[in-house]
Amino acid sequence: MIRSLKTHGLKLMCAAVCAAAAATAQASTLQVQTLADGLEHPWSVAFLPDGRILVTERTGRLRVVQDGQLLAEPVAGLPEIFVSGQAGLFDVLPARDFEDSGVLYLSFAHGDKDANHTRIVRARLVDGALAEVTPVFTTHPAKSGDVHAGGRLLKLPDGTLLLGLGDGFFFREESQKLDSHMGTIVRIHTDGQVPADNPFVGRDGVLPEIYSYGHRHVQGLVHDPASGRIYAHEHGPRGGDELNLIEPGRNYGWPVITYGRDYSRALISPFTERDGMEQPLLQWTPSIAPGGLALYDGALFPEWRGDLLVAALAEKSLRRVSLAGGAPGPQEVLLQDLGERMRDVKIGPDGALYVLTDEPEGRLLRLVPGG
Template identity: 45%
Template structure:
């Protein structure tokens, strides 16, 4: 005989059966299903009030918003969602709300969009842009400055180009440079000129190394070499760092790739190549920042030299896709920017042996609006100095060291691909005290570099150009 249930129990059982499966919903679907009736589909209407006007009655931090979603406030009619959503889903809603808030607050703001010949005003300096190379480049990626006034520019399809002392792009690329695999986000990427180039002539390159299988599938990972240029030829090549073949992959994303010099050492990055959890494994090369001597030897005091099975060149781990690396000229600290997923691009201070968390902790979610993790912090893992939400697609990073813009001296300039902007960050005691967009919407910013002439050089993609900022005066 069947046991009869009370009417209330039957109602609850029926409603549970009819309830949608939240676990399969993306961020926008979750919001529309659970939140739009009170806050509006545009997040800016309804009895619950706006979520995108920058005004928060019950706490403005991510943690406080997360608590409001989880715990609710029954006296004010706010449903607690912790019984139907897990931590990952609640974190995903916070990211979605932050994206929409940012978009709403940005409406009507006029960002500096410079035009040739016109003065652009910023908080501390006014500038004009000058066109260095307007045509003839194919996906330029990085720029380096030779002591005689020439400049080297990499093109991702695999060419190393020269801008002459007359300011003109040499139509012929340097011959004999390493073979690269131009695949997805990979190709010829970094170029870095040795600080003592006048005496040793060394030029360092970072690129997607590998091979293609019989069915034309690539196997790649980032590799670094150094060489010299003589008579327009690449010569004297020496291998600086290369992964074992077992770690090459057919993934076309997250190559990372930047290199800086520091008093006899080099630091460089390898992206995690879409091998998420491999970034946490010091026995695997991807998702790491490395420290070597300039000739590729491993220093004895590296943090994992004595760790069994670890790759000895590793300096830090837990990185996703770093594409910005710079040394603070004031104290020698190492700074890095890396792409988060959807939300959670990071600015980090890089310190010996530390774990930067990816993918165990992150301030982002998957590109399709599904969660990665609800965790944003964990013991033993570093917090970013700042993170950008929504993502700016951080790329290219340099401290300004020139004298042409005295009010920008020692400020950090960060490029952004998706947001097409250059941000100026003022760093005091390893904290960002100012952040300003100084350029926007003239192309995807691939690299930012402080030139020896005191100008700020910027590599743009779409359109593929090199420009520089010069004082308005």
């Protein structure tokens, strides 16, 4: 069933990408409200039960939007963060029992340019500051440089956490190695322990946190409660960005198979498929540089229910990908008229779309149906 879904999705790939160009939405279809501006390269947005909104800035600050206003003072007590290039503070994820526990999970780059990791910490938000900051997971081995650290978090219904990671850019061969977290999606319990049903538990020489591998730079993760499927997207190089259906233990091919070329336009691999390696549901060439990923389940846009929304950096857009019938269909390109890099997209408790623009003076936008 799943393999036929992927094959069908791949067959639709060219038609969907071509249709996207003709389906660019007019600004009048959406009302765009600015909830906060002056954010320095915002990366992730999350919602608290009391109506507050949290925003991470890649430059190492956690901000709060309360009663429609961005609080001047960032949250205090964050751990030391390696901020350089693409590295910095990434995702923020409130615990399901946040109302009682005040617990948040944060992902960020830890270390320095010569040796750094992607780390998850658990902390409590108390009176505008983090308390009891405790590391729960740190990637291994260390890498050098300040790119392709991943950092996207997803809480699954069973209470476990997924973390999407990158290949470190200079270390792409690591994505095919099971003794390295680079180029993988990992799955852990919220205390950092390894779930007993992870696909590689008990195998010698394999890191047991690994859930899937062969990824280049995972930037979006979402779970579909209706089907139980997990979707992820990742950056290709020059083209070959991918939307994947994630299954435990599967190899997604990078850099052995790819639809992209290197930035020099050199051939990375002559192969776009190989036995034992998964095909993307959808690939984007030229690259759109996907940022955040959301699945629409709100009431304000009923015709979008079950569709994916992709924040795109290079394309400076928000893409809607129809999933009618369970396979990617036509795409709609939104917000290109704003001319801003889109980093994250989330569905708010009110059913509106919340989008972060990745700029030195970035914005938190709220999107509702136009008049």
